Amino acid sequence: MSELDSGAEIDLPDADLDVAAAPGRELPRGVKPLLVLGKIREVLAAFSPERPELTIPEIRRATGLPPSTCQRIVANLVAEGFLDRSGDRYRIGLSLAYWAAPASTGLDVVQLLGPIVRQLRDDTGETSCVFRREGNLRVCVAMAETHHAVRREMHVGKLMPLHAGSASRVLLAWDDEAADIVLGGELARYTDFTITDAELLRIALAQTRKQGFAITSEERDAGAASVSAPVFDAQDRLVAAIGISGPTQRLTPQRCHDWTPRVQRAAREATRQLGGRST
Structure with missing residues (x-):
């Protein structure tokens, strides 16, 4: 039996420590990783809302673990209440729900996402914002303003329509109830590029959900473009849209596509911070 299979700790060179940890959660220098914890995380991460029950x-x-290692870890997780078993199927233990409850108590989502918003601004040079739905509108709940002299006016608390702009597109694409309400009402025109036909907007929402982001130009304000992606919580529910916006002279169509991966990465980071699972 190997040291790894027996659960024994193996010393790793200092250079390997950062590789073994997720970004932002590196171990302090000189602290050795408990390898079994990584395997436990892999087992727990195999479960999802779409796959709540799994067999060995x-x-x-899903994990790629050796059969004996997987069997032993699962058996111990059941014994400790991390997993529950019914026949040959396993699911996340109900005890974890109790232990996880304090994580969301008093959680300030805006404060939590602040560093991500600022980093997105610094990486792209453009104003970055987080929007949440408020009825038939969206509201800016967090932002980091660009350092460019030419900028799009934005402030925390600003209310905007829920059918125009990339953040609106995201907030509707993953919220069927909101989409039905908005598509069933009047779609006001703000510029020549505002989508005011419900069927065309429905098609645009389907495309947004398929590709995982939205890019729009001059839908709400002439001369302004934006890129947004969705943020989810631990229950895989849409929480917000995060993205960048700016004048079309800088955010050209090509530039928007260039920045899309960075916006999506910020959305994944925000999802992880909220306990969600990014894809």
Whole structure:
């Protein structure tokens, strides 16, 4: 039996420590990783809202763990209440829900996402914002303003329509109830590029959900463009849209596409901060 399979700790060179940890959660220098914790995380991460119950072979395929290691870890997780078992199927233990409850108590989402918003601004040079739905509108709840002299006016608390702009597109694409309400009402025109036909907007929402982001130009304000992506919570529910916006002279169509991966990365980081699982 190997040291790894027996659960024994193996010393890693200092250079390997950062590789073994997720970004922002590196171990302090000189602290050795407990390798078994990584395996436990892999087993727990195999479960999702879409796949709440798994068999041992399914867990093994999802994690890539050796059969004996997977069997032993799962058995111990059941014994400790991290997993529950029914026949040959396993699911996340109900005890974890109790232990996880304090994580969301008093959680200030805006404060939590602040560093991500500022980093997105610094990386792209453009104003970055977080929008949440408020009835038939969206509201800016966090932002970091560009350092460019030419900028799009934006402030925390600003209310905007829920059918125009990339953040609106995101907030509707993953919220069927909101989409039905908005598409069933009047779609006001703000510029020549505002989508005012419900069927065309429905098609645009489907495309947004398929690709995982939205890019719009001059839908709400002439001369302004934006890129946005969705942020989810631990229950895979849409929480907000995060993105960048600015004048079209800088955010050209090509530039918007260039910045899209960075916006999506910020959305994944925000989702992880809220306990969600990014894809």
